[in-house]
Amino acid sequence: MKTEITHHLTPQLLMAYSAGTLPEAFDLIVASHLSLCDACRAEAESYDAVGGALMEGETSEMSAGSLEATLRMIREGGAAEADAPCAAAPPATAELPRPIRDYIGGDLADVRWQGMGMGVRQAILPVDGPATARLLHIPAGAEVPDHGHKGTELTLVLKGAFRDEDGRFGPGDVEVADEAVEHTPVAEAGEDCICLAVTDAPLRFAGLMPRLAQPFLKI
Amino acid sequence: MLSNVDWLDEKAAWPVAPPDPPPGAGTVAFLGDAALARMSDTNRSGTEGAATGAGDAAEPNAAARAAPEWVEHVTRIRDARDEAAFAELFAHFAPRVKAFLIRSGADGALAEECAQEVMATLWQKAHLFDPARASVSTWVFTIARNRRIDALRRQRRPEPEDLPWGPEAEPQQEDMLALQQDSERLAEALRALPEKQRHLIERAYFGELSHGEIAAETGLPLGTIKSRIRLALDRLRHALK
Numbered sequence: 458m459k460t461e462i463t464h465h466l467t468p469q470l471l472m473a474y475s476a477g478t479l480p481e482a483f484d485l486i487v488a489s490h491l492s493l494c495d496a497c498r499a500e501a502e503s504y505d506a507v508g509g510a511l512m513e514g515e516t517s518e519m520s521a522g523s524l525e526a527t528l529r530m531i532r533e534g535g536a537a538e539a540d541a542p543c544a545a546a547p548p549a550t551a552e553l554p555r556p557i558r559d560y561i562g563g564d565l566a567d568v569r570w571q572g573m574g575m576g577v578r579q580a581i582l583p584v585d586g587p588a589t590a591r592l593l594h595i596p597a598g599a600e601v602p603d604h605g606h607k608g609t610e611l612t613l614v615l616k617g618a619f620r621d622e623d624g625r626f627g628p629g630d631v632e633v634a635d636e637a638v639e640h641t642p643v644a645e646a647g648e649d650c651i652c653l654a655v656t657d658a659p660l661r662f663a664g665l666m667p668r669l670a671q672p673f674l675k676i
Numbered sequence: 677m678l679s680n681v682d683w684l685d686e687k688a689a690w691p692v693a694p695p696d697p698p699p700g701a702g703t704v705a706f707l708g709d710a711a712l713a714r715m716s717d718t719n720r721s722g723t724e725g726a727a728t729g730a731g732d733a734a735e736p737n738a739a740a741r742a743a744p745e746w747v748e749h750v751t752r753i754r755d756a757r758d759e760a761a762f763a764e765l766f767a768h769f770a771p772r773v774k775a776f777l778i779r780s781g782a783d784g785a786l787a788e789e790c791a792q793e794v795m796a797t798l799w800q801k802a803h804l805f806d807p808a809r810a811s812v813s814t815w816v817f818t819i820a821r822n823r824r825i826d827a828l829r830r831q832r833r834p835e836p837e838d839l840p841w842g843p844e845a846e847p848q849q850e851d852m853l854a855l856q857q858d859s860e861r862l863a864e865a866l867r868a869l870p871e872k873q874r875h876l877i878e879r880a881y882f883g884e885l886s887h888g889e890i891a892a893e894t895g896l897p898l899g900t901i902k903s904r905i906r907l908a909l910d911r912l913r914h915a916l917k
């Protein structure tokens with residue numbers, strides 16, 4: 458938490474993350490922001506408390522012998538993977554939050570970027586479900602591509618910064634944009650900007666160069 | 677107190693501003709020490725009509741524990757692998773986890789199997805439970821939720837970077853107690869909400885609303901819990917340095 462975070466997640470997203478009802482890509486960006494932002498983490502955990510209170514309200518009878526079966530499972534070491542103590546401690550040198558490192562299988566240096574033209578690079582992360590997640594590498598001073606979006610798009614800054622009509626977004630800041638938002642983010646001069654972007658709309662930059670060129674020409 | 681109109685307007689635009697009202701703002705009043713009264717309360721089962729059975733009927737005492745006592749039970753499992761403590765936790769929480777999973781769309785057999793796995797996970801992860809940040813109910817809910825995502829939706833659940841806590845960060849007894857009592861008050865406040873509002877919260881947690889349809893204002897006293905969790909996080913961050 459090197460810099461002050463000024464753009465946070467919405468209460469709706471934090472509650473949905475706590476309820477466990479978001480697409481995987483959205484879970485990923487929420488978990489990444491929470492890794493960097495204790496204000497939102499405390500809020501998300503307070504929504505967990507709502508879930509706990511809700512769960513108190515209803516019961517459904519367990520079958521006969523279920524306690525004994527569970528104790529047997531425990532003695533046989535089933536159910537949960539054993540936790541290696543201290544495995545959780547982040548390497549002091551990590552550049553990316555752990556949720557993203559888990560999807561890369563490494564850190565920033567291990568990202569397999571694909572060129573998108575005009576110096577912009579992307580790496581699509583392997584998430585399941587209806588929403589997609591990708592890392593974007595925007596050269597300092599360049600425009601962030603593809604920001605006339607359908608659906609909801611969340612963008613979390615990991616390195617560098619961008620600016621648009623809503624202000625400056627630095628490391629840890631997240632921009633929540635729905636269809637109504639029209640904006641043209643530009644990476645700040647001086648440092649390349651690396652972001653995690655997730656969207657529940659179809660990904661338009663699916664891979665082939667001829668198709669890639671089109672959105673750029675519109676800019 | 678709060679407007680029902682906000683609740684009914686499911687298409688309300690998302691606020692882009694940081695969701696950070698001052699602690700206590702927009703909350704309902706605390707209901708006194710209802711939490712303590714709960715310790716002797718016998719009418720807690722069946723607060724919801726949809727209950728499919730009185731799961732803890734065989735263990736009348738198990739249902740009457742207050743939140744701080746559940747913390748002791750988890751500690752006894754962590755420190756002494758205490759099966760009697762586990763049996764009491766099981767009698768109270770397993771039927772609740774099962775009901776939660778059924779409400780979320782699992783059939784009875786799957787819910788039963790997952791509830792057992794959730795309770796086994798509670799045993800295995802007892803050393804990770806942090807009573808300065810969660811009640812046992814809250815913690816069991818997060819395990820059950822993750823199990824649901826895995827079993828019903830078959831997707832991964834990215835979690836925030838862990839903040840490991842060691843001896844230096846051992847929570848203060850009174851902070852822990854305060855958080856536990858806040859959690860009980862939250863449960864009371866949830867029960868006291870008008871039916872319509874509670875129903876909207878249930879729909880959000882049982883997966884019947886998209887994030888765009890969720891109402892921001894719950895009408896619940898979350899401000900104090902949030903600030904207490906924040907303090908506990910600050911302490912962990914400090915201990916990590």
Ligand SMILES: [Zn+2]
Nearest residue numbers: 465466494497
């Ligand atoms: Zn935040």
